[in-house]
Amino acid sequence: MDLAKGKDIVFIGACRIGKSALFYVPLMAARLRFGQGLAILVVPTKALSKDQAKAANKRGLCTITINSDTLRDASCQMPQRKPFDEVAEGLWELIIVSPEMLKHPELNKKMQTKVFRDHIRFFGVDKFHLVQDHGEDFRSAYQEISVWRSCLPPDVCWIITTAMPPTGASPYTMLNSLRFKEPEYIFRKLPVDRPHINSSTMYDIAWAIPMSAKKPKDIPKCIIFCHTIEFGYPSWSERKRRLPGHLNSCLSQY
Template sequence: MQSSSAPLNDPDSTNKHAVNTPEWFESVLKSASSLSELRPLQLKYGLEMNQGKDVFMASPTGSGKTLFMLSGAIAAQARGEPGIAFFVVPTKALAIQQANTARKYGLRAMALTHDTVRQPGVNLFAELGRGDDIRVAVMSPQMLSNGEGIASCLKQTAFKTQVRWMLIDEVHLFADETSIFNGPYKALAPMRDILPHETQWTAVSGSITPAQALEVGKALGFHPGHYINAWYNLDRPNIYYIPRILSHPTSSSTFLDLAFLIPFDATSIQDIPTAIVFADAIRTGQAIMGFLDLLLEIRLPQYAHRKKVVRL
């Protein structure tokens, strides 16, 4: 949930470069991340963040966006400065994952989820507001926009003035009308007026179109000429999208178009290919799991008790 690390309050103790120079910044990020080399986007746009500029980035999955997003906070901690970063992700699992990553970078990070904020004897909101170090609050847009804890904190001037970074991951969900996350992400728009004018905003996505980027950026207050537009080609040559028209209805508990996932001629579970099926609702995922479990019982009865073959 939370961990504190020794802050890099004395940059000269490990970094002999002048503070805030590109060389100093690169050394700080390498030390925090234990990387021998930084990726070009991490250094180039991390320097922009370190100067307090807003950045809207489109970059492929796996290109190092997380370290880039946290680079401003890492540099501030190296200078011995205090502050709070709001880090928005769509799910609880991602909140926990990104909080763990931030801790590995030496930041005091906490995942604010409906589970962690209800722990007896723990007040994460009060903890977030205390300290002379950098604190990272990783949470869903629902927790930030609708959560009474954060709303109450932002009514306190002493807390609100500490919020230096607004970091939004998976920002394409703001434009995806088919996603269950669309509404919560759209509720982030008023935060530009709620947070201090000095708060630095960063939004990233690995799957957003240029048209969506303009639409989302405008809605979130990224005005042309007042932010850095970091756009990278999102094409991945090793990934192909092959549309397939469904031949059978999906309105019941039978999903015949997915029957191939449990091969008819399979003789062992090793014959079942590894696959990920995305559904638009938990109940649909449960229905698909039930259908595949039934096929497993029919085609490979000797393995029917192996509940881990099909997982939700």
């Protein structure tokens, strides 16, 4: 309802609680209401873009990921595909890109076409906590996402989500950097604890360790309680195995 009223959405919640529905459902509603809707979704990694595209296509949304791999694959197809032209022609409902790809001159050119601007309804950012500076290796393109406020039509709604509450900076400071203005947005924050880790979810470390982590101090404190040693030790050792060596010191057993 808030999106229908033109309000932006800010949502913080634990992994695997359905945050992605905030990107999919509005597009489905736009299809019913307008005949077609279009959204851009910014994600940090190719793996995540692949997962998001798979989930969106499964729900009947025409989705494309545009990155160096998909552009190369498209150029090798016969006949050769041109993803940027497909964007301009309105063939896709959801376009998933990295913040760096947003700066691609060809994509920028196509996003100024009448078809694109007539259909664009939503602009999404997954893992929006990455707009916060995370050190020397920080991907500065995240801080430049806000320029799209002035590039897109003014009625485009922004939807940003994360499972990682910002560390060291107020969420409102980050929202200001993305040009979110009260009372034009809705802010919802749910607990990010994971109270029911089991054998099928213990291998997932994304909810506890930010993908942007470069050093142990980048990882917020997290306490995992296990009912038994039989479950606790393999849970700890699996997380330790999945971490890069320079981050292993952040894990301790008690």
